[in-house]
Amino acid sequence: MTAFLIIAVLVLVAIAIWQMTKIFELSQIKSDNSEVATDKDNKYNGYLLFAFLIFIYGITIFSFWKYSKMLLPEAASEHGAEYDSLMLWSFVIIFIVQTLTQALLHYFGYKYRGEKGKKALFYADNDRLEFIWTIIPVVVLAGLILWGLYTWTNIMDVNDEDDPLIVELYAQQFNWTARYGGEDNVLGDANVRMIDIDRANVLGLDEADPNATDDIIVKELHLPVGRKVNFKMRSQDVLHSAYMPHFRAQMNCVPGMITEFSYTPIYTTEEMRQNPDVMEKVKRTNAIRAERAAKGEDNSDPWQFDYILLCNKICGKSHYNMQMKIIVETEEEYNKWIAEQQTFGKTMLASAQ
Numbered sequence: 001m002t003a004f005l006i007i008a009v010l011v012l013v014a015i016a017i018w019q020m021t022k023i024f025e026l027s028q029i030k031s032d033n034s035e036v037a038t039d040k041d042n043k044y045n046g047y048l049l050f051a052f053l054i055f056i057y058g059i060t061i062f063s064f065w066k067y068s069k070m071l072l073p074e075a076a077s078e079h080g081a082e083y084d085s086l087m088l089w090s091f092v093i094i095f096i097v098q099t100l101t102q103a104l105l106h107y108f109g110y111k112y113r114g115e116k117g118k119k120a121l122f123y124a125d126n127d128r129l130e131f132i133w134t135i136i137p138v139v140v141l142a143g144l145i146l147w148g149l150y151t152w153t154n155i156m157d158v159n160d161e162d163d164p165l166i167v168e169l170y171a172q173q174f175n176w177t178a179r180y181g182g183e184d185n186v187l188g189d190a191n192v193r194m195i196d197i198d199r200a201n202v203l204g205l206d207e208a209d210p211n212a213t214d215d216i217i218v219k220e221l222h223l224p225v226g227r228k229v230n231f232k233m234r235s236q237d238v239l240h241s242a243y244m245p246h247f248r249a250q251m252n253c254v255p256g257m258i259t260e261f262s263y264t265p266i267y268t269t270e271e272m273r274q275n276p277d278v279m280e281k282v283k284r285t286n287a288i289r290a291e292r293a294a295k296g297e298d299n300s301d302p303w304q305f306d307y308i309l310l311c312n313k314i315c316g317k318s319h320y321n322m323q324m325k326i327i328v329e330t331e332e333e334y335n336k337w338i339a340e341q342q343t344f345g346k347t348m349l350a351s352a353q
């Protein structure tokens with residue numbers, strides 16, 4: 001890596017010196033006009049432009065072929081499908097417009113390259129043409145914006161209808177903690193100033209608040225499938241971002257305030273593991289791992305799919321590893337799991353002894 005950087009720097013320095021000598025040359029008054037483009041130069045540039053067009057189309061096709069398998073699998077939340085189709089249609093439109101305009105731009109650049117004796121045509125305006133290329137983008141963009149706004153308000157609507165599960169996501173450098181409201185599904189008051197590590201009050205819960213007693217603090221997020229979840233995000237130190245890619249969910253965690261996001265998971269972890277895209281990805285990843293293990297670079301434990309909560313805001317040196325496992329399960333499995341977790345009240349009692 002260092003060798004590569006040194007070479008890159010040397011190349012850049014060489015280019016800079018070359019450019020500077022060129023500027024110096026240009027500043028000299030000379031009689032020969034070798035810097036003026038000839039027909040041959042123009043032809044050469046025209047061909048290069050055409051070659052560049054073929055190159056960008058080639059690399060686009062190559063990227064589709066090579067990298068489309070890196071895309072996320074089908075969305076695992078109720079709003080996810082709507083979000084994905086908005087994204088897909090935006091890309092389809094951008095792709096069509098980009099393909100046409102780049103083709104025209106490069107083709108005309110090539111076709112009307114400079115030639116001795118060729119004169120530019122003065123063409124003042126064409127109302128109809130201008131009307132068409134104004135009205136089409138206006139209609140398409142207005143449509144996309146309206147659809148986007150509609151989707152946005154739908155997704156960002158955090159309300160307490162339909163008895164959502166209330167979960168706090170607590171971010172700190174460099175890990176996540178989740179808190180459930182317990183029996184009453186109400187989170188007790190909390191403030192980072194009340195954090196008391198010695199007494200295991202890691203999230204700064206208000207011990208005087210009766211709602212806090214039955215809160216449950218965990219390091220692995222469990223969610224019952226089909227039930228809406230309202231997340232309340234907090235951060236202890238710097239800006240973080242709670243990113244749950246499979247659910248198409250992301251929200252900043254800001255110190256000193258509570259941010260919210262809500263979604264309904266529609267597939268359990270087990271169901272998602274049966275998804276063809278996911279199975280394909282697991283197969284590919286494990287093949288790579290086995291290859292590395294054979295060279296002694298990795299352990300050979302097979303990887304299996306799990307939903308994940310990631311930090312998506314560069315928050316410090318271990319940001320890359322700030323993550324928490326999410327398990328979506330049936331309601332019975334979830335109830336069984338939550339019943340086994342210790343409440344905040346019990347943790348406080350135990351630490352007092």
Ligand SMILES: [Cu+2]
Nearest residue numbers: 240311315322
């Ligand atoms: Cu972070």
